[in-house]
Amino acid sequence: MARKKATPLDPLVATPAVREAAQALIQAVQDEAAERALTPKAYAKALKEVERLRGRPLLFPLIAGGVGRGARVWLADGTMKLDFIGGIGVYGLGHGDTDLLEHAVVASAQDAVFQGHLMPGPEYLRLSRALLRHAGPHLKHVWLSVSGVDANENALKMLLQKRAPADHIIVFERSFHGRTITMAELTDRPGFREGLPLRGNVHFVPFHDPDNPQSLQRSLEILDMHLKRYAGRVAGMAFELVQGEGGCHPAPREFFVALMERCREANVAVWVDEVQTFARTGELFAFRTLELDDYVDRVTAGKVLQGSATLYRRDFNPRPGLVAGTYAGSTVGMAIGARIIERLGEDGYLGPEGRIAVLGRRIQKRFESLARRLPKAVGPQTGVGAMQSFVPFDGSPDLAKAVLDTCIEEGLLLLAAGSNPSKIRMLPPVNTTDEELESGFAMLEKALRRVADEKELPC
Ligand SMILES: Cc1ncc(COP(=O)(O)O)c(C=O)c1O
Secondary structure (H helix, E strand, O other): OOOOOOOOOOOHHHOHHHHHHHHHHHHHHHHHHHHOOOOHHHHHHHHHHHHHHHOOOOOOOOOEEEEEEEOEEEEOOOOEEEEOOHHHHOOOOOEOOHHHHHHHHHHHOOOOOEEEOOOOOHHHHHHHHHHHHOOOOOOOEEEEEOOHHHHHHHHHHHHHHHHOOOOEEEEEOOOOOOOOHHHHHHOOOHHHHOOOOOOOOEEEEOOOOOOOOOHHHHHHHHHHHHHHHOOOOEEEEEEOOOEOOOOOEOOOHHHHHHHHHHHHHOOOEEEEEEOOOOOOOOOOOHHHHOOOHHHOOEEEEOHHHOOEEEEEOHHHOOOOOOOOOOEEEEHHHHHHHHHHHHHHHHOOOOOOOOHHHHHHHHHHHHHHHHHHHOOOOEEEEEEEOOEEEEEEOOOOHHHHHHHHHHHHHHOEEOEEEOOOOOEEEEOOOOOOOHHHHHHHHHHHHHHHHHHHHHHOOOO
């Protein structure tokens, strides 16, 4: 049978000669990068220079060396770390994934480094299709953008226009929605908006509290209070279905259903911020893991997507002029984002028995067994899939920081989340292997024992 002629919309990486050339380049780059390492003195100097140039210290002394494999990444000083935080949840399929690198190399050899909304390329189309294919029956459109906060700004603008003149927004306590002036106001961290002007139209509702049997009732009462006080003026409510920066807090489906139903009755648009949950909870979107399709008006995604996106129902399509911008994303980001979605769908990652859900259960089991050995060092553990956290010791910020610093010395990268208590968060690649998990938990255990020894604490 004659081979069908490829069109400009077909992936160039599927052509054997193109793929082989990409493989050769990747091999050459990796061979060369693996040969390079800074001496400890040169590494310390580079760290100091980064800090001087950006005007403040790095959170951790880390400069990447350009090589990685799975959950492991090599730093510029030639040392290897097990990376269970992945640039705050960006490395969904880990480091140095050969297939993703091949897609990236081919995408980067084309005409446009970045793509805009004026003349989108094939990757824009592929990524848009891939996202909508997983978005359920109601979300019909997608608008691509660069960082998570861009997607959130677009979502908020669209819902405000749709509900104008209503201009009040409801969010959860402990929420995080990004760092523009507007999103800093929607984020429940006063320190993140110090000195910024506030519009005063954002109201907070408590998130689910597993320790309080009246939690749902309390949240509903406070939501009702806002809806009554600002009757007809509340445009939308933002939902982070698993609070990421707040400390990996999930909530049961019934909690969200009750609040979303109230929003529906009051004509308040439901916006789900999936910038961090995207590709981490079992389905591509957490609102689908929780079967909330019928309630959701718009959704934002980022991080693992390698760009960002706002997805919305037909009736939330904004009028011309409201949403635009030079960039829709980088060509490499779009190509890899589309490929990641394709692989998650085809390689058994999604669904209740998919690899992401199974990984979550394995991590929880390991936490349980660690807590049995170190009951004073491993406090409550929460999370879903590839988004997990625990409270170290008494949950004080200083002890959490000491554990994180010691983990780095032991070779494991993690990050803090939440406050009061301070937690330690894990956003590992969704393809983390059992061997990587075992190694990571052994390092975590060593770090907790060392901190207990050094601070003379029981563990
Ligand atoms: C839930 C949530 N929304 C929005 C953002 C902002 O995304 P970005 O930092 O890509 O702008 C983040 C980032 O951590 C997030 O976790």
